[in-house]
């Protein structure tokens with residue numbers, strides 16, 4: 046713990062300069078965003094670029110309001126968010142469960158190792174058409190897509206995390222006569238919580254990819270659907286609006302995971 | 314009174330097999346340890362000290378021979394034996410209190426009586442105020458004490474310490490060794506300590522067992538009798554006999570600077 050002696054002038058100055066620097070960074074970030082939007086609008090108004098193919102900020106705002114009035118905006122967001130959340134939750138859960146099975150049986154882990162390596166290098170979106178044939182033209186195929194994108198990498202990273210748990214901790218438990226199940230429960234899983242959360246953070250991003258690609262292939266709703274539809278009918282305002290909403294939704298979801306992480310790992 | 318030693322090690326040998334070949338780690342070790350005794354084991358690196366402790370703890374099976382505790386052959390871990398691994402191995406995600414209860418949880422022995430016992434030990438050894446803290450908030454010495462209480466909570470008769478202090482810096486190490494020795498004496502436990510530190514071995518033990526290079530055999534056993542007023546490990550280092558023991562063991566270890 047830092048000592049509680051009165052803070053020196055020098056230290057105060059140091060803290061102040063830190064704060065000023067931080068403020069400058071934030072100011073520059075805001076400026077960059079505002080500048081970009083202003084320049085985009087200006088360029089479109091002055092016809093340096095063609096707003097028909099590049100869209101423009103005022104057009105995006107107009108689209109947003111229109112979608113909001115129709116009420117369809119929230120349905121599209123809801124559908125994609127649902128698919129993504131289902132995808133990364135299932136992906137993380139199933140990946141962790143399969144990693145536990147591999148940890149339980151060294152034999153199985155060794156047998157499956159080459160297959161996992163091959164599956165890991167396969168671009169998962171290539172499975173899209175197969176999933177559609179198997180699961181039908183709907184949400185199930187899209188969720189499966191979002192799941193598959195993150196599944197293999199979860200298995201591999203969580204299994205590696207399990208293998209890296211300190212041997213001495215396991216030995217300590219064994220010295221108490223712990224069963225394999227107790228070792229899993231008392232040390233392997235809790236020690237791997239940081240690894241699992243790291244996987245979760247990656248999976249959030251990957252599942253967005255899976256859900257959007259899935260919607261590109263089959264769907265009648267969702268942000269991916271809006272993007273494809275907007276592209277086909279040359280309504281770039283709609284495409285850009287969807288992309289921006291996607292950005293915000295993905296960032297929010299990531300922040301939720303970060304908050305969850307802070308809650309769970311309060312001992313760190 | 315029970316006749317016979319508490320721990321009887323009989324002609325124990327251990328050979329490890331690996332794809333690279335086989336390693337004979339221990340050869341024909343026989344040793345008796347009486348109740349309440351403190352035995353240190355020293356030996357060159359890789360001579361099989363940890364292997365011997367693991368065999369006593371029931372974590373490793375000997376290739377030949379056997380270990381008997383209270384006349385019972387060791388076939389697996391029992392709560393008669395408390396094992397202290399290298400460095401404290403407290404679980405960072407558990408509070409001190411829940412760390413202390415770990416062994417009891419595994420043995421399904423968490424009840425009001427054992428909890429009271431554990432709480433009493435926390436109080437006696439000055440950790441009660443820290444029971445809700447996480448290990449990362451404690452000093453090295455305090456962590457070591459918490460680890461010892463965790464081991465004592467299952468009420469073992471024999472404590473096995475495998476270089477238990479080696480992760481601590483020198484100053485802390487002296488103090489912690491002192492504390493641990495006092496606690497072990499006070500709780501009336503039998504202890505076997507493996508260490509690289511000859512001074513630590515002499516200052517804490519009633520007997521020091523010196524092992525040869527791999528495969529480990531017993532080279533010599535020194536009965537330690539020190540004339541010192543305060544019978545703490547630090548005090549014992551002042552004894553006139555200390556140097557003599559040190560030199561003899563040092564020579565037996567046959568350490569050559571290469």
Ligand SMILES: Nc1ncnc2c1ncn2[C@@H]1O[C@H](COP(=O)(O)OP(=O)(O)OP(=O)(O)O)[C@@H](O)[C@H]1O
Nearest residue numbers: 329330331336338357358359360361362363364365
């Ligand atoms: N599980 C194992 N498989 C194969 N060989 C092993 C295994 N455990 C230990 N050994 C080998 O057996 C020998 C004795 O090991 P051990 O750990 O008991 O020695 P040690 O005296 O405790 O060494 P140190 O002083 O380095 O702690 C070493 O050569 C080691 O490489």
Ligand SMILES: [Mg+2]
Nearest residue numbers: 362363364475
């Ligand atoms: Mg060792």
